[in-house]
Amino acid sequence: MKIILSLFLTASLGASSAYGWGADGHETVGFVAMSASFLAPKALSFVRSSLGCTYDESLGPAATWADEVRPEPAYAWSANLHFVDALDNAPTSCSVSQSRDCPDNQCILGAIANYTTRVADTHLSAVQRQEALKFLDHFIGDIAQPLHVENIAAGGNGIDAKCNGSSTNLHSVWDSGMINRLLPSKYNNSVTTWAAALVTRIKSGSYKCEASNWIACSSTTETVSKNHDSHVNHGIIPLECPLVWAKDSNMFGCSVVFNFTSGQDLCTSSYYDEAIPVIEMQIAKAGYRLAAWLNSIFDGATHLP
Template sequence: MIKLVSGVLVLAAFVGGVAAWGNLGHQTVGYVAQQFLAPKAAAFVNSSLGSTYSYSLGVAATWADTVKYETGYTWSAPLHFVDANDSPLTGSCSVQETRDCGDNDCILAAIANYTTRVVNTGLSATQRQEALKFLDHFHGDISQPLHVEAYEVGGNDINAICGGSSTNLHAAWDTGIVTTNVNANHGGAATTYANDLVARIKTGIYESQTSSWLACDNTTEPVYNKRSVEDDVNGLLVSKATTITPLECPLVWAREANAFDCTVVFNYTTGQDLCAGSYYNAAVPVIDLQLARSGYRLAAWLNVLFDGSPNLP
């Protein structure tokens, strides 16, 4: 069970050095989502974020990574990931709610918590804005394959090379590969990258996939049968209990991202430059897809909350 709290989640100590997608990736998710917001969701985003964040989920998307190092927000650091205790090097990838988030101090519980808080009119405007910024950020985090993986601290303890420079595997996925791709193919800007991904969603290679992005059918460990974003959000909001059953969609999305750990992320050779050649060419389509559907799903999530349905093409 996930404990629903009225304030913050009490969290365990955090192992430093973990971020997800970096500023560029997170901004891209926010900018993608911004273009699919329904009227009431867009109105709330505009009024809540205001000029401080240029009325934009893209600008606000990096806030959660910034504050987790501040004294008043160190409790939030473990909410950015779920440590999947699986075995990606042997081809066994999985995320299990009880095994990997039994203490509720992970991104799966956080998305549920801040979903209820963002629409709680009993909270202050500042508290609801905070909830929105966390949701904005965590929808990006959950799609990063190494944010749903415990092996070697999500790849942070694995030395790597990106563009000829020393780094680690996690950082290569957070920033190195994303930045290389955006500089080479999307004008070096998150806004351009987001526009290009939106074009793929509306009329390009992702158009036929979008309906499946909002379905949350879990074939391995079903929590519900035939679940969707709309089912997940509405089911959470009508619950009056102090505890709630796990949300299906975040768990499915975590498993979806985690599967890439077995097929792409750890499929490298020592000394290989991860930001060039065959590894880079395999990673870029994964990152493009994950960022595109994270933004699309974030929009759907907010649209259901404020407009009553996903309201998406």
């Protein structure tokens, strides 16, 4: 059944302000997944028929829906599902634990498990399955954003930062600040151009050798319980792969994310040069994983190299 949060919503910055990648980043994740050779036949057919003309039959335009409805009272329960507050000690040590960080499954780890089940449930209505697809489209993007898997200062929302001369916070810099500089400077300010470039890197460029490792965890049924790291809560059985993906993203908190000095402009300095390759790789990774995940759900395997 759908995750429903208790009536109290934490007043932390993490719950109120943590938006992932921004619209451009999320759309790019969706467009990467929509690459002609990535989605297998049954997955592609479901995506097109489910999303329909409202979303141009594409995961790209649909990827922002979960952020768009989040401020609405009817979707207030979804606020905490966009992230997991990893109670680690970044940047000294980084880790994510399902039992420690998401014991009630009311976080992005439980959300991906929940909507993986729902999107394949033919007993649900077309509207419910479309909603599940749009949540997966968005959350598999969110979990690739390092500050969506980190508790420090509410995922960086409480850390003052500067981007292109303007005052902001670290989370916002990663969500959109650096992307807003990247797109016009390298991709003609086009998310489809960016997505096409990332797809090329996956197929034949700098990501080719590592892309298979990105989807090494692709089972939509393998549970975390086998590692004694969590238990069933709210009727949701936590899955291994979302935890693997979260750990992968979280490690950047110990290498790149917090590696700056006070007052440094993060969008015009060496920090940008170090962070942008991570952002591009994480966007590509999320799109490739999204395609592999949907293929596994609908076609029984990733059908990807």
